[in-house]
Amino acid sequence: MSRKQGWGAVLLLLCSLLLLGVTHRGTILGDQLFQAIGLSAWSDMEKRQGFHYSVIAGFILLVYSANLTIRYFRQRHRLVGRTVFLVCVAFFATFPYVTEQALVLMHRNDTGIDVVDVLKKDSRCSYATVDDTVPIQCSIRLVNYGGAAEQVQIRPLFREFGSEGIWSYVEVEFVHLTLDPRSNQVYGISFTTKPEERLRSTGVSGTAMSFGVEMIVNGEGKEVFME
Structure with missing residues (x-):
C-alpha cells in the first residue's frame, strides 16, 4: 500500500x-x-x-x-x-x-431564539388530570449558547393520543425562565393547563420521554421535538 x-x-x-x-x-x-x-x-x-x-x-x-x-x-x-x-x-x-x-x-456574540436549545438527555414530563386541568411536572435540559442571559417563555408539547386525545384541545400555559449565559442545565418546571370541562371525564395520566418544547424569546418562537 x-x-x-x-x-x-x-x-x-x-x-x-x-x-x-x-x-x-x-x-x-x-x-x-x-x-x-x-x-x-x-x-x-x-x-x-x-x-x-x-x-x-x-x-x-x-x-x-x-x-x-x-x-x-x-x-x-x-x-x-x-x-x-x-x-x-x-x-x-x-x-x-x-x-x-x-x-x-x-454564538458567543449572539442573542435571541437561535442561542437557546433543549436537549433530550435528562428531559421528561409526567402529568395527571385533576378536575378540569392537567398539572405537568417536567425536568427539561435547556442550553443557552450565547454570552448573555436570556428571558425565555417555555411550555411542553405532546403528541400522545393523536388528534382525538386531550392534547388536541388542552392548552398548556407558558412558564417564564431566565437562562444564564453559556449554560447547560436541567430545570425542574411545573406547568398547568387552562381549565377545560372535557377533562373531568378523562382521568388521563402518563410519563413522556419523547415530547416537544415551544420556546419564545423576544417575540420569536420555535418548536423542538425530542424523538
Missing part, C-alpha cells in the same frame, strides 16, 4: 467516525449529513424506524478504513491496532463536548 493510499485510509476512518458521532443533542451527525445531501437516514424516515442507513454506512466504512489503516501503519508501529481502537473510543467520548463548545463559540 502506497503512502497516498495509507493516508487516504486515515481520511476514510475520520469520515466514518463523523458519520457515527453522536452530538451533545443526542443526534447522530450522519443523519444530518444524509439529510443535507437529500438522502434519507432511515428506511422509514417519518417514524425513524427500519434500516438506519447512515449508521450502517458509517459502520461499514469504519471497519473497512480501520483495517486499511492498520495494514498500512503496522510495519512502522507494532501497536497500531490498539492505537486505532483508543482513537475511536476517545473520539466518541469527546465528540458531544466538542459539538457543544463549537456552538458556544459560534
Whole structure:
C-alpha cells in the first residue's frame, strides 16, 4: 500500500467516525449529513424506524478504513491496532463536548431564539388530570449558547393520543425562565393547563420521554421535538 493510499485510509476512518458521532443533542451527525445531501437516514424516515442507513454506512466504512489503516501503519508501529481502537473510543467520548463548545463559540456574540436549545438527555414530563386541568411536572435540559442571559417563555408539547386525545384541545400555559449565559442545565418546571370541562371525564395520566418544547424569546418562537 502506497503512502497516498495509507493516508487516504486515515481520511476514510475520520469520515466514518463523523458519520457515527453522536452530538451533545443526542443526534447522530450522519443523519444530518444524509439529510443535507437529500438522502434519507432511515428506511422509514417519518417514524425513524427500519434500516438506519447512515449508521450502517458509517459502520461499514469504519471497519473497512480501520483495517486499511492498520495494514498500512503496522510495519512502522507494532501497536497500531490498539492505537486505532483508543482513537475511536476517545473520539466518541469527546465528540458531544466538542459539538457543544463549537456552538458556544459560534454564538458567543449572539442573542435571541437561535442561542437557546433543549436537549433530550435528562428531559421528561409526567402529568395527571385533576378536575378540569392537567398539572405537568417536567425536568427539561435547556442550553443557552450565547454570552448573555436570556428571558425565555417555555411550555411542553405532546403528541400522545393523536388528534382525538386531550392534547388536541388542552392548552398548556407558558412558564417564564431566565437562562444564564453559556449554560447547560436541567430545570425542574411545573406547568398547568387552562381549565377545560372535557377533562373531568378523562382521568388521563402518563410519563413522556419523547415530547416537544415551544420556546419564545423576544417575540420569536420555535418548536423542538425530542424523538
